[in-house]
Amino acid sequence: MLRSKIIATGSYTPERILANSDLEKIVDTSDEWITERTGIRERRIARKSEATSDLAYEASKNALKQAGLKAKDIDLIIVATVTGDMPVPSTACILQDKLDAKMAAAFDINAACSGFIYALSVADAYIKNGMHKRILVVGAEILTKFTDWEDRTTCILFGDGAGAAILEATDGERGIISTKIHSDGSMWNLLHTPGGGSKHPTSKETINKKLHFIKMKGNETFKVAVRTLESLVVETLRENKLKPSQLSLLIPHQANLRIIQATANRLGLPMDKVVVNLERYGNTSAASVPIALDEAVRTGRIKEDDYILLEAFGGGLTWASALIKW
């Protein structure tokens, strides 16, 4: 059976660290509040000169190195991001140029925090129908350039980073078993960046009104996220006739430790079977799942034949899962 297999992963996070104690000096907050409510202790901040494609480039180089491949071996690049370098062209095209991946078609996907899993599902379908053989899938974000540093309800949450995975066509039982993607556009305004698009093109007014920054109704989003992710992971396992005890690792989107714990509890999974790194990176949107996946691979937490479940929830609203036999 033709499947797509993740043959290598890579990630990159900027060097500069912003700790909760630094945020105490910027807005009316405390390390205690942030840690208790979110689990986040610090996050990485990109340099002024760095664009999202630069982070994506570093993560992709690491993945190519792990795979022992050259960029010209890749025939498609998909970048999931909501903080691309510019509206046109796609960040994937800029990444293609930086990598000199001449043989690859390239496009972006916007599914906010679920973007990497959405991109995986597209890549998986292209590989299964024979259109592409080797695909680079990247989740990359510089959220901190779209963050309102005067809004304590959002600025404590976000960080920058990138993660990448290389998928290859393979015969056999191992690889991506299933992907599920969902959306509910009726709740688009729970999490959005209103300015800079065709609805509110950039003007002095949009800037004065801070419409170019990310807005989130955190508490409402939290409730929908918990409810939705709990049923998503249960359904994903049920449809694939797997018991939670057969899962080796859950790799969730890193938005809030309480959301992650609720999802793990619903499956009866002990936390040592859950990858958590948000204390170091915060919420990096589309980058969070591939960074966590890469850390799990590099620290030896994933072994051959393990069942791994990826899941994410984000603006759109969107939510998605991917079940993998490693």
Ligand code: COA
């Ligand atoms: N420091 C101190 N107090 C803060 C604060 C901060 N940084 N941010 C908000 N507060 C205050 C609020 O003003 C509120 O005060 P009040 O009770 O006097 O009105 C109180 O803390 C509780 O706020 P609330 O928004 O209800 O907190 P919460 O428990 O929902 O936690 C989030 C806030 C943002 C951490 C949480 O809602 C969350 O993680 N949301 C979902 C994120 C997510 O999954 N997004 C989708 C994927 S990206």
